[in-house]
Amino acid sequence: MPPSATFKSAGPVYVEPVMTTKRASCVIGIDVGGTNTDSVILQNNKVLAWHKTPTTTDIQEGVEQAIEAVVAKAKLPSNRVDSVKIGTTQFVNAVLEQDSTKLDKVAVVRLCGPYSRSSSPFVDFPPRLRDLMEGHYGYVDGGFQVDGTPILPVNHEQLKEQAAVIKSKSITSVVVIGIYSPSNPAQEEEARKVLSSELGPDCDISCSHAIGQLGFLERENASILNASLRRFARHVIDGFSYAVQKLGRCKLYITLNDGTLSKASTAAEYPVRCFSSGPTNSARGAALLAKAERASASDEREVLVVDVGGTTTDICALLKTGYPRQSAAFVKIAGVRTNFTIPDVHSIALGGGSIIRIKSARTSVGPDSVGSRLDKEGIAFGGQTLTATDLVFENKYTENQVTPGTKASGLAEITRVLEEAIDLVKTKQGDARVILVGGGSIIIADHIAGVGEIIRPQYLAVANAVGAAIAKVSGTVDTTVVPGAKTIDQEIEAAKALATKRCVTAGGNKATIEVVEVDVVPISYVTNGATRLVVRVVGDLVDGYEENHDEPSEEEQRFKDSSKSPRASRDSATGVPSKGSSYEVTEQVDISAYRPRIEGDFWYLSELDIQFLQDGTGVLGVGSCGEPYPAYVACLQALRNGESITIRRQDTFPETGVVLVAGFMGSPSVYLERIPGLDEVADAMKSVMEASGLSTFDCTIPNEIGGMNAFEALLAAHRFGKSTLDTDLVARAYPKIWQTVRCLKDIPVAPAAVSNGAGKTEIFKTTRDNLEAEDLMRDACTEQGNLSGMCVSPIYGTEARTLPRNSFSHAWTIGRSIALSRSLKLDPVTSILKSEHGVLLFTGKIISVTRHVAEGFTRGSVLLSSISDTPSSSSSTTSLLVDFENENLSAILKEDGKEDQLLAICPDLITFLDKANGAPLGISDYKYGLRVSVIALRAPPVWATERGLEMGGPRAFGLEEEYRSVSTGEFEEAKSVWEIFGGGS
Structure with missing residues (x-):
């Protein structure tokens, strides 16, 4: 604190107590942050002493100093400390810094x-x-x-x-x-x-x-990240062990991403598990410190933790378990797409060291910060840089250099930025309760719009270290089961028992174990009831625990065997959660100036083109068709090998040309685990060619333009040395094979084939009708592992020209619009609505998802609660209910005191977009707390005809509502890239 300082208008200053208790079983918690290293000593979850010091270049030295200082403050003999629990950003920083000496x-x-x-x-x-x-x-x-x-x-x-x-x-x-x-x-x-x-x-x-x-x-x-880090991780852990050894027979633990513990030796083997432990520790510490001030169980107000550091502010929703909500999407760390568990934290560039600037009577806060140099560069400390901390201190330095007007405008801007961030994180209507922690929290005012109560607990400056000190041991089961000898409920209980056993094996006290997560997700497009179960339990650490590595017990092996079917049976240190499929501009590319490579009737795809297609096909997938990431990677690999992937112009396709329909059928979730090989689609295509008497073909097209099948059609053509035609059979996505524009005219699906790519192909030369073809192919697909390459009856030149217009060009245009908006820091949703003449149905947060599988298809609904662009404490409730059957089917607005209002219904396209970056989301992504925009695009006129509505409208999915288009204007066909950019005949 600067000399002669007094604190102003942001809560009390806490003076640490001197406590001299002699009882044993004390624990030290340490959080090594980018700005400060914090340490606390706890006994029976009570803080005995705490210490905060700037993080040193030599992390080991800093940890030694932190331990020595906090033990001295507690006036305890060092041998009274039973364990030290450390949270660190060392491992993720090595990846972010791309340090060759550590990887x-x-x-x-x-x-x-x-x-x-x-x-x-x-x-x-x-x-x-x-x-x-x-x-x-x-x-x-x-x-x-x-x-x-x-x-x-x-x-x-x-x-x-x-x-x-x-x-x-x-x-x-x-x-x-x-x-x-x-x-x-x-x-x-x-x-x-x-x-x-x-x-x-x-x-x-x-x-x-x-x-x-x-x-x-x-x-x-x-x-891969984990393996690359292991050598360096052992070095870091050895340093921590050396720092701790001065305490005598004290055990060392490292905190993990989910707020639980690992023995130091295990953390050295799995450093990736520690990447995002900091925000989790803060949330856990805040929950404990505010426990006495928390409302009763009947209080349904949402609880948020706001952790203000020197450089950034982390905000997360706190579950009733005292743990932060976990991220629902794939996560990119240093540009690498991963799927390990991290907390769902919204980070903003706001902290005690944020630099304040005044330009043209406008005050800005950050995003840059003096960080750990605050005590040297901040005005309140005799420096020359105006920081957020200087706005709340009064001493001889600030009195002379910080005017009342500057203070007022700066604090107002801080409040505005924080209010917007809190409004994004909230998942419930009404005012939230905020637990405010972190050393930088002094810059936060006592009144925040949308917040009914602000709790500033004692020891708030070291909540992260407190969270480390109270970390528990966990056990997790993530498995896929098929009902047979056991029901799903019985499988859940078995998973809980195994998770408990794993927790005990890791050192958990069985008497303290509680279940903190049970996630049951039916797998779509399967007919055997396959369901993914994720169960997580936590428990207190057993005193004196020593880790062992026993072989799996008979009980654990039985659980593994039970899942087999018997044929009856953060931008910096923490990484930022983001939708992994979304396109991110990683290089300086002028998207507005980019032009696709067009040579005559052929469009040669680039890496940027397939990035655009990744988002565009997701939008047209209307919640289904699977994440295209594996096929995107395969396309990327081909392009980087110097190979060509081409799309052929539709309106010049010759009348004698032959087109094969190439793609996959089955479960999108299986597609993400059993990544396709080289032969599934190719084998199905060869079988259909043989059944049709064809020796060759000219182009492929996808059965539907949405998601993975668009990319798989590109790959299939590439492997045969052919092109993909700029069209598809649906102009969106539908769950059934017979829901295509061809089948509207009763053109047979057969001859058709499905193949598992491992030598097993089922071909259906003729079927009674297209409904029977669907049933036969779906059953064969289930027998092949719920994922099969697929090909249906060939298409010839004249018919190919009548199919939906310019499908790939359309998807590319949508993806380009999203990417261009991101690069210009504009709202991608607004851009899509303008370019596609779409309608914004709702902006909100997912508050519940229900799913069940019927006839092999995932059906259910998702409920969203509204979020406003400006913070509001209104108690009125507005929500959106979206029903889905693999694809989104209908969107109904619900408001207090009003009749339900149908906003959109199939065959119009209803799509969820990530509110942060416009990335399209599939129904497998729908999870509690996800913030989204829901848009609707008009369906092509063919689907609004009597026959089209019969096969793809509300009645086809058992919905009672009548179809009403989301647009009253004329439908505009998508233009091809040839029309937009010229080229070709």
């Missing part, structure tokens, strides 16, 4: 059989990180299907061959990843033992099931 090259061994070979490891890494980390990758027989049956047994000879290559390249960090290993890690563990035997004890071998959740490429990416 090792990695070899990846996939247990995949014929699958995943179209999307190689490392492809989507930022170039610098890829250069630092890519060492080798190889494919080995193995993996599981969604129902738990093996794709192939693990091939030991192939593993030994991979080991020989790895050894020849002098790589000592290895990742083993198997398809569906989070549901059953047995094959990964088997492969680890073989590789360990071949490579020797000096080789680090990481198994992916210990790193991430379902989502093959994302789990692999997280595992």
